[in-house]
Amino acid sequence: MAYEALDFYDIDSLLTDEERMIRDVVRDWVEERILPNIEDACREGVFPDEWRAEIGEMGILGAPLKGYGCPGLSYTAYGLICRELERGDSGVRSFASVQGSLVMYPIWDFGSEEQKEKYLPRMASGELVGCFGLTEPDYGSNPGDMLTKAEDRGDYFLLNGAKMWITNGTIADLAVVWAKLDGVIRGFIVEKEDEGFTAPEMKGKHSLKASITSELVFQDCKIPKDRILPDVRGLRGPFSCLNNARFGISWGAVGAAQSCFNSAKEYALSRIQFGHPIASFQLVQNKLSWMLREITKGQLLAYHLGKKKDDGTWIPEQISLAKMNNVDMALEIARMSRDIHGANGILDEYPVMRHMANLESVKTYEGTHDIHNLILGRHITGIQSFTREP
Amino acid sequence: MDVVIISEAGNESLHPVTAQLVGASSSIGGKISVICPGGIGSSEAAMIAGVSKVISVEGDCFASYDCMAWCNAILPFIDGDLVMTSSSAIGREISAAIAAKKDFPVVQDITSLNDGISVSRSIFSGKAIEEVGVSLPCALSVRANTFQPAEGGGNAEITTINVSQEVSVAVKEALAKAGERLDVAEANIVISGGRGMGDPSNFSHLYDVAEEIGAAVGASRAAVDTWEEIPHSMQVGQTGKTVTPSLYIAVGISGAIQHLAGMRSSKYILAINKDPEAPIFGVADYGIVATWEESIPALKEHLSAVMSD
Amino acid sequence: MGVAVLLKQVPDTTAKISVSGSRVDESAITKWSISPYDEYALESAIALKESGADELVAITCGPQRASKCLTEAAAVGADRLIHIVTDADFMDSCTVQSILSSAIERSECDIVLCGKQAADTNSGSTGPGVASLLGYSCVGSVTEVSMDGGKLSATRLGATGLERIEVSGPCLLTFDKGEVELRRPNVRGIMMAKKKPIESIGVEDLGIEIGSPRASLQSHSSPPDKPPGQKFEGAGSIEVVVGKLRDEANVI
Ligand SMILES: Cc1cc2nc3c(=O)[nH]c(=O)nc-3n(C[C@H](O)[C@H](O)[C@H](O)COP(=O)(O)OP(=O)(O)OC[C@H]3O[C@@H](n4cnc5c(N)ncnc54)[C@H](O)[C@@H]3O)c2cc1C
Ligand SMILES: Cc1cc2nc3c(=O)[nH]c(=O)nc-3n(C[C@H](O)[C@H](O)[C@H](O)COP(=O)(O)OP(=O)(O)OC[C@H]3O[C@@H](n4cnc5c(N)ncnc54)[C@H](O)[C@@H]3O)c2cc1C
Numbered sequence: 001m002a003y004e005a006l007d008f009y010d011i012d013s014l015l016t017d018e019e020r021m022i023r024d025v026v027r028d029w030v031e032e033r034i035l036p037n038i039e040d041a042c043r044e045g046v047f048p049d050e051w052r053a054e055i056g057e058m059g060i061l062g063a064p065l066k067g068y069g070c071p072g073l074s075y076t077a078y079g080l081i082c083r084e085l086e087r088g089d090s091g092v093r094s095f096a097s098v099q100g101s102l103v104m105y106p107i108w109d110f111g112s113e114e115q116k117e118k119y120l121p122r123m124a125s126g127e128l129v130g131c132f133g134l135t136e137p138d139y140g141s142n143p144g145d146m147l148t149k150a151e152d153r154g155d156y157f158l159l160n161g162a163k164m165w166i167t168n169g170t171i172a173d174l175a176v177v178w179a180k181l182d183g184v185i186r187g188f189i190v191e192k193e194d195e196g197f198t199a200p201e202m203k204g205k206h207s208l209k210a211s212i213t214s215e216l217v218f219q220d221c222k223i224p225k226d227r228i229l230p231d232v233r234g235l236r237g238p239f240s241c242l243n244n245a246r247f248g249i250s251w252g253a254v255g256a257a258q259s260c261f262n263s264a265k266e267y268a269l270s271r272i273q274f275g276h277p278i279a280s281f282q283l284v285q286n287k288l289s290w291m292l293r294e295i296t297k298g299q300l301l302a303y304h305l306g307k308k309k310d311d312g313t314w315i316p317e318q319i320s321l322a323k324m325n326n327v328d329m330a331l332e333i334a335r336m337s338r339d340i341h342g343a344n345g346i347l348d349e350y351p352v353m354r355h356m357a358n359l360e361s362v363k364t365y366e367g368t369h370d371i372h373n374l375i376l377g378r379h380i381t382g383i384q385s386f387t388r389e390p
Numbered sequence: 391m392d393v394v395i396i397s398e399a400g401n402e403s404l405h406p407v408t409a410q411l412v413g414a415s416s417s418i419g420g421k422i423s424v425i426c427p428g429g430i431g432s433s434e435a436a437m438i439a440g441v442s443k444v445i446s447v448e449g450d451c452f453a454s455y456d457c458m459a460w461c462n463a464i465l466p467f468i469d470g471d472l473v474m475t476s477s478s479a480i481g482r483e484i485s486a487a488i489a490a491k492k493d494f495p496v497v498q499d500i501t502s503l504n505d506g507i508s509v510s511r512s513i514f515s516g517k518a519i520e521e522v523g524v525s526l527p528c529a530l531s532v533r534a535n536t537f538q539p540a541e542g543g544g545n546a547e548i549t550t551i552n553v554s555q556e557v558s559v560a561v562k563e564a565l566a567k568a569g570e571r572l573d574v575a576e577a578n579i580v581i582s583g584g585r586g587m588g589d590p591s592n593f594s595h596l597y598d599v600a601e602e603i604g605a606a607v608g609a610s611r612a613a614v615d616t617w618e619e620i621p622h623s624m625q626v627g628q629t630g631k632t633v634t635p636s637l638y639i640a641v642g643i644s645g646a647i648q649h650l651a652g653m654r655s656s657k658y659i660l661a662i663n664k665d666p667e668a669p670i671f672g673v674a675d676y677g678i679v680a681t682w683e684e685s686i687p688a689l690k691e692h693l694s695a696v697m698s699d
Numbered sequence: 700m701g702v703a704v705l706l707k708q709v710p711d712t713t714a715k716i717s718v719s720g721s722r723v724d725e726s727a728i729t730k731w732s733i734s735p736y737d738e739y740a741l742e743s744a745i746a747l748k749e750s751g752a753d754e755l756v757a758i759t760c761g762p763q764r765a766s767k768c769l770t771e772a773a774a775v776g777a778d779r780l781i782h783i784v785t786d787a788d789f790m791d792s793c794t795v796q797s798i799l800s801s802a803i804e805r806s807e808c809d810i811v812l813c814g815k816q817a818a819d820t821n822s823g824s825t826g827p828g829v830a831s832l833l834g835y836s837c838v839g840s841v842t843e844v845s846m847d848g849g850k851l852s853a854t855r856l857g858a859t860g861l862e863r864i865e866v867s868g869p870c871l872l873t874f875d876k877g878e879v880e881l882r883r884p885n886v887r888g889i890m891m892a893k894k895k896p897i898e899s900i901g902v903e904d905l906g907i908e909i910g911s912p913r914a915s916l917q918s919h920s921s922p923p924d925k926p927p928g929q930k931f932e933g934a935g936s937i938e939v940v941v942g943k944l945r946d947e948a949n950v951i
Contacts, residue, residue, distance in 0.1 A: 018890065025886070025889070063886075457838070479815070486824035487828065490829070490832050494913075495791045496828065499821060508917060512922065515712065515821070516922060520919055521919075522917060523917050535946070536949065561863070566861045637950040637951065657948075675926070676928070677929070678933075678936055685934040692941040
């Protein structure tokens with residue numbers, strides 16, 4: 001049966017023809033390549049290399065960036081790409097988010113001309129994979145206190161420290177690493193072969209199993225002087241990357257929710273208990289109608305935010321709201337859908353438990369749900385409450 | 391109004407559809423002549439009741455199929471207001487090409503024909519029926535087995551004409567026989583076996599039937615899971631392939647909801663199961679309560695009889 | 700040497716078709732696509748272009764919405780796009796074929812590719828009919844084609860199985876589904892396609908005379924409901940059931 005994406009308010013009609021075509025290309029690819037293979041990939045804990053190559057061929061990496069071989073699409077198109085990928089699996093969307101928003105974007109915005117020429121075209125085509133190192137074992141929600149540091153040794157920088165929970169780490173050809181140079185956070189490009197750099201994989205995840213997560217370890221890691229991102233200092237660097245990635249997540253979560261909704265609806269219509277399809281019971285209908293309602297709101301939120309991104313009229317708090325709301329609703333829908341599937345819901349025959357487990361990570365990374373609440377709280381009251389210090 | 395039927399050949403003799411074309415056109419009246427491209431089946435055509443003339447057009451150009459060469463070769467002998475072919479691939483091409491050459495409209499794959507002339511045919515893969523009025527002269531291709539064949543016992547005069555016609559399509563080599571191991575998702579007919587087949591080796595009986603009717607062989611999940619010999623690529627159902635053939639034959643399959651999810655949109659479903667209570671009968675258009683051991687040989691025999699007449 | 704590919708926009712094969720007031724309700728069709736066999740023709744046309752054909756011209760005839768087919772063709776490599784715009788809800792074969800053949804003449808292509816039949820009407824008249832009007836040779840049910848000097852070498856599904864044929868001179872090939880994999884457009888192709896102009900022309904601009912229609916649509920109707928399921932006891936009923944499969948269900 002052809003996939004019919006839930007679109008209760010016909011948001012489709014607001015898209016341009018190219019946006020629809022791009023969406024269809026990604027949707028068909030997910031249908032042909034991800035859905036039949038995702039469970040195997042999860043079981044083996046791999047992100048198949050063909051997926052990297054094919055995502056590159058589609059030309060969707062670094063979607064909203066212009067020039068240097070990047071696609072130069074609207075933020076709405078970028079959102080649609082994330083939504084379709086995440087309807088397949090959050091891990092696949094994570095791969096694209098990290099590559100585009102967390103690695104290509106800072107090079108594009110803060111890098112030197114040489115850095116842009118060197119990395120961006122090959123990253124847009126998927127030939128090079130990147131990762132983004134901000135989180136550390138002891139510093140997650142407050143990266144400002146990070147320990148990783150860089151020293152200027154005249155001819156080169158010397159990097160020491162460790163990053164943790166780094167998506168794509170082990171398969172990456174380059175890492176954008178945030179470290180303190182003379183007490184100020186700066187971005188550095190570390191290449192796979194650099195001396196003193198290793199990226200061991202973290203195993204044993206119950207979530208995002210088809211996405212690679214790694215540690216990045218720097219032990220007297222020497223990197224050439226031209227690998228510092230010249231144009232940014234302080235937390236603004238990593239945070240501006242996160243804004244773009246969070247925007248993509250607000251769309252992606254809708255895709256995961258649509259997938260869970262479809263599965264729940266089909267299952268409820270075909271599962272017969274007490275002599276009737278369970279879809280005919282009011283409690284089940286209540287759940288389905290709640291899902292419809294939440295997905296529709298989430299879609300409108302994401303769509304409008306895309307327009308604001310394109311116009312440049314957005315503020316980061318709006319992105320926080322969208323990321324937080326949409327991931328929250330998707331996670332709730334995944335759980336509810338799992339429930340409607342009864343025991344079948346725990347099987348890998350249905351996508352729901354996988355989405356549910358994935359979304360737990362999505363809720364945590366790119367700013368936890370709580371952190372986004374604090375961001376909004378500060379916005380409303382003018383009082384920060386991240387820390388007890390004034 | 392005169393009718394010209396271009397005969398269909400099958401296996402070096404006249405295909406039975408030709409008699410059906412005669413049957414279909416006899417309701418409209420007029421003189422009926424049959425043209426036999428390459429002369430195949432001309433003596434059989436002469437014996438169809440109602441045929442007044444058979445033209446056997448022969449020549450080197452008929453050695454292999456070249457649509458334009460064939461049409462150009464028979465074109466001078468087409469003298470009528472209504473040209474009819476079968477709706478096989480070749481039949482359609484010929485009626486379309488002849489129609490264009492004679493500036494006739496053409497309507498393909500008709501399933502009913504009324505005076506006037508209005509014809510009806512199925513469109514959108516059977517999801518709707520279209521009724522079209524056509525003015526004469528015109529060309530029509532007719533779906534096989536929708537019209538009563540004309541009877542035998544005729545005795546038409548056969549005129550043999552030798553033509554020479556340039557060909558531009560040359561067959562260089564035969565590559566493969568048609569219909570080898572079709573994929574269930576593609577096939578027009580699917581025959582699937584379930585756990586009730588008892589043993590994977592018994593699937594060979596299903597392959598025998600499949601060969602008879604150009605079907606693909608599928609399986610239920612229980613069959614795929616139980617027997618290594620039955621690959622997952624054959625599985626029909628929610629976690630296998632979704633199929634929508636015109637005919638789905640389920641043998642020894644109970645009809646679990648997950649299996650139904652993959653095949654219930656088939657146009658017609660035939661179920662063979664020994665348990666009269668099996669849920670598969672709830673979706674079957676034709677249900678046969680019997681074991682496969684008794685039914686499959688009979689099925690093969692009767693299908694092969696139908697296919698060859 | 701130019702290659703033309705004829706593309707028809709049809710309701711997606713998964714679309715629900717409903718009939719209201721003796722016409723198929725087009726407004727209820729949510730997804731329109733290039734007819735599947737035409738997609739194989741398009742794929743092979745791109746392959747021919749890659750192996751040296753000068754220009755790939757995509758041609759469609761249909762209402763405004765059909766221009767989407769051309770943009771999709773441009774996204775995978777069509778160079779020139781011709782849309783003959785017509786709002787007629789039904790055209791007889793003579794009309795369609797004369798429109799398309801004059802569009803092909805305008806494109807100056809001497810190799811023409813199209814699907815063996817369109818997924819809506821399933822007729823299969825267009826290819827051979829257009830070939831006849833143009834005086835081209837015609838090869839049906841092709842699954843693969845390659846250019847070999849001045850000749851085309853093609854694999855076709857003949858009556859006895861797959862065969863390799865050669866055809867010389869101007870020709871029209873109709874395509875069936877084969878082993879060939881369809882390429883996916885990529886974002887760059889889509890963005891370039893957006894900029895490619897579509898030559899949008901009316902039937903009157905082709906300078907052809909369209910006579911009064913000689914076939915007309917009288918009605919659409921829903922297929923008759925299937926008879927309710929019938930159950931038979933024992934293997935002795937097989938003969939009867941096989942007869943029904945043939946005469947009632949018409950599936951064998
Ligand atoms: C699969 C996966 C992939 C990841 N990929 C990357 C990557 O590619 N690059 C990267 O740099 N990082 C990555 N991360 C790390 C992610 O960004 C962090 O996990 C996240 O920022 C939270 O940090 P933490 O895990 O240390 O949790 P903590 O910050 O320790 O938070 C623990 C809990 O405390 C709450 N909390 C913390 N502070 C406050 C407060 N002030 N008030 C109220 N509640 C608070 C949090 O909301 C949370 O519930 C990834 C994580 C995962 C799970
Ligand atoms: C999440 C999930 C996904 C699933 N996906 C699929 C799927 O994609 N496809 C699928 O098929 N199943 C699927 N299933 C399995 C499904 O629920 C059934 O278990 C399966 O379809 C049963 O296969 P069966 O009909 O061959 O076997 P059974 O249910 O064991 O039925 C065998 C039938 O054969 C009949 N029989 C026995 N002997 C003979 C004989 N000699 N002659 C004639 N009839 C005989 C019996 O009367 C019985 O009706 C799935 C299940 C789950 C939980």
